[in-house]
Amino acid sequence: MRYMMLIYTTAGDQRTPEETAATASAHIALMQETKRRGIFHAADPLESVSTAATVRVKDGKVIVTDGPFAETKEQLAGYYILDCKDVDEAIEWASKIPTTCGGAVGCVEVRAIRQMPEAVRMLLEAEYANS
Numbered sequence: 001m002r003y004m005m006l007i008y009t010t011a012g013d014q015r016t017p018e019e020t021a022a023t024a025s026a027h028i029a030l031m032q033e034t035k036r037r038g039i040f041h042a043a044d045p046l047e048s049v050s051t052a053a054t055v056r057v058k059d060g061k062v063i064v065t066d067g068p069f070a071e072t073k074e075q076l077a078g079y080y081i082l083d084c085k086d087v088d089e090a091i092e093w094a095s096k097i098p099t100t101c102g103g104a105v106g107c108v109e110v111r112a113i114r115q116m117p118e119a120v121r122m123l124l125e126a127e128y129a130n131s
Contacts, residue, residue, distance in 0.1 A: 002041060002113040003090035005080040009099050009106035011049065019100070026098040034082055034093065041081035049075045074106060087112065 015023070027043070034040035054065045080097060084090040090110050099106035116124075 001086070002081055002083050003087070003093075004111050004113055005082065005090070005094045005097055006076060006109040006111065007078045007080075007097055007099055007106065008074040008109065009077040011075050015100070023098045023100050030080075030093075030096055030098075034080075039083040039093075041083060043078065043080040045078040046076060077106065081113070 031040060031043055049067050052067050054067065056063045056065075077099075080093075082090065082093055084093065087110065090112075094108040094110045097108050099108060
């Protein structure tokens, strides 16, 4: 089953260049290891919340708000998608993900990715092939 690991860290980058390099090296090592084991699907950092927008539709009207949904000191900083045999394995990998992207220790939320129904997947693939 695929799991998404959502990395949360504190807003604002207070790190030294050495700390930034160490965090990047730890991410690279983790990505290399999960690729070697054949469970890696994706991993990317996200831009600052200053580039974010929250979109809602209410009564047919689109409402756009700058920034994330809620005011918080932590922000979504990036993600991994790994194919793990169970949630325990996913938690084990999540514990290895660096969360110091913003300069302080953050957390990783682990969520199973729900499989899309086969009929929907086939329709999307057919539509993509025709475009």
